[in-house]
Amino acid sequence: MARINSCEELCNVKAKALEQQKNQKITILVCGGTGCKSSNSDMIVKNLRAALEEEHLTDRVNVTMTGCFGFCEKGPIVKILPDNTFYTEVKPEDAAEIVKQHIVNNEKVEKLLYKDQITNESIPDSKHMSFYKKQMRIALRNCGYIDPAVIEQYIREDGYQALAKCLTTLTPEEVVGMVKASGLRGRGGAGFPTGLKWEIASKYDADEKYVVCNADEGDPGAFMDRSILEGDPHCVVEAMAICGYAIHASKGRVYIRAEYPLAIKRLENAIESARAHGLLGDHILGTDFSFDIEITFGAGAFVCGEETALLHSMEGSRGEPTTKPPFPAESGFFGKPTNVNNVETYANVAQIILKGADWYRSIGTEKSPGTKVFALAGKINNVGLIEVPMGTTLREVIFDIGGGIKNGKRFKAVQTGGPSGGCLTEKDLDTPIDFDNLVAKGSMMGSGGMIVMDEDSCMPAVAKFYLEFTQEESCGKCTPCRVGTTRLLELLTLICEGKGEMKHLEELKELSEVIKDTALCGLGQTAPNPVLSTLNAFYDEYLAHVVDKKCPAGACRKLLSYRIDANKCKGCTLCARNCPNNAIEGKVKEPHVIHNDLCIKCGACMEKCKFGAISKG
Secondary structure, rough: OOOOOOHHHHHHHHHHHHHHHHHHHEEEEEEOOHHHOOOOOOOOHHHHHHHHHOOOOOOEEEEEOOHHHHHHHHHOOEEEEEEEEEEOOHHHHHHHHHHHHHHHOOOOOOOEEEEEOOOOOOOOOOOOHHHOOOOOOOOOOOOOOOOOOOHHHHHHEEEEEEEEEEHHHHOOOHHHHHHHOOOOOOOOOOOOOOOHHHHHHOOOOOOOOEEEEEEEEOOOOOOHHHHHHHHHHHHHHHHHHHHHHHHHHEEEEEEEEEEOOHHHHHHHHHHHHHHOOOOOOOOOHHHHOOOOEEEEEEEEOHHOHHHHHHHHHHOOOOOOOOOOOOOOOOOHHHOOOOEEEEHHHHHHHHHHHOOOOOHHHHHEEOOOOOOEEEEEEEEEEOOOEEEEEOOOHHHHHHHHHHHOHHHHHHHEEEEHHHHOOOEEEEHOOOOEEOHHHHHHHOOOOOOOOEEEEEOOOOOHHHHHHHHHHHHHHHOOOOOOHHHHHHHHHHHHHHHHHHOOHHHHHHHEEEHHHHHHHHHOOOHHHHHHHHHHHHHHHHHHHHHHHHHHHHOOOOOOOOHOOOEEEOOOOOOOOOHHOOOOOOOOOOOOOOOEEOOOOOOOOOHHHHHHOOOEEEOOO
């Protein structure tokens, strides 16, 4: 690979890549994120190329495997440029038809087009889909558009131009000033001003400084950072180099969990490619600035998302947080000044440098500029990865972009911020999403996980689910977290099993407040949030579990009882034949009866009944 020794040579690479794109009259983009690859998108690419070869079209049609398009619910996705045709739920066997009908005959493959959920009309262009209409992509700008394994495609989209601008026209202080003026806040959860963090690190003198990327995304249902690294790893590499220049650091480290094999592979390739092209290493772009990046693998400990625990893990020590100060900017990796930001934070940096702080500030809200990436999951029609301007309301995200609740059921709550966040209800749907508004509502932004729940969700059980996670992931260093979350989980278990008492509700609240005030790090301090938010918004459900010994949502197995409506039962015996514990009795063509003392609450009878005669309560 040819080394790029100057800004002029970088521009020449960009011009050549643009010319190549222009000459390639048609491009077929195939989603190559983890989700779509698990649904055989590799085979789709292989079959497309084989079909094109058969039609002798390989010289004018290019097949590119990209990162995540975001619309995970409808993957695998195939998009054809320049006409923007958007095919969903594509199978490997569809490839030949796409080539024959769309490429050769210039006719759209109707059965693969996205159908509007309300009108059922086919929508060929992604720009007219409700899922994309209210999105604005900055961090995800290249995901689903470029091949993450080809550095020239990143350069074609202004890649490494921001780094070149910094090295040739801006001082380190000016770079820090731009990031600071943009108002960019850390996207890992805390929302600390990124420019201020860089400024603090830049002011410490040391023989060595470090730039660290936190890619240890561990929230249940969260896949924002993974998707950025899978779809556009160079944007993180470039931003880390810019940060290195700004704070006078020459070494970078990416801390990434080992269970992200595809993200790791593409990040490793990006680092090697950047190094081979002279965009990492010594004398970058012919300047005096030198910077390189290494990768450190984490073992998937949630607590290592906290920056001091992460740094200890990188050093080879136990991943436990330490009290601050000193902050990592003063004493971080092996005691050296260290700047830590997460993947999504870095993904915004190059665009800020290229387009300016004022441009970035014009997006979002006054105190939370820019956009935010969310992983939409749960009981929602359009599961996927989205990026919206700060200030977009929960209602817009859940109902306009997310397409509403599955199976026409009623919206009940949304958990934002993962295990550290809280549950928001219908009355909160018009809340503009930003750091301060979510905290004011008893939740938090977190890294961007957003799990939607419907009427069948039991809120005490939801709180218990998150407590099980945080209790297991606690490093055990401080007593409030180690013992406090264990006691909280014990109380929630009693309540969900119908063994709770009124005093337990008061104990839940009191213990939660103590843990919030006394735990050592953010994991412990925020662990009670799901408990407090559900107690506040769904106290009646807790009362039902404690007083009536019933689960209104019918989700807590030990509180369930099944019954057969004698007026609806036809005596077909299907329920009795499918009961694994012989808990159903009755004669043919006569109403049956469930013996709840024998019933193991598996629900097989209700599932098999064809007459709707069985209900639970």
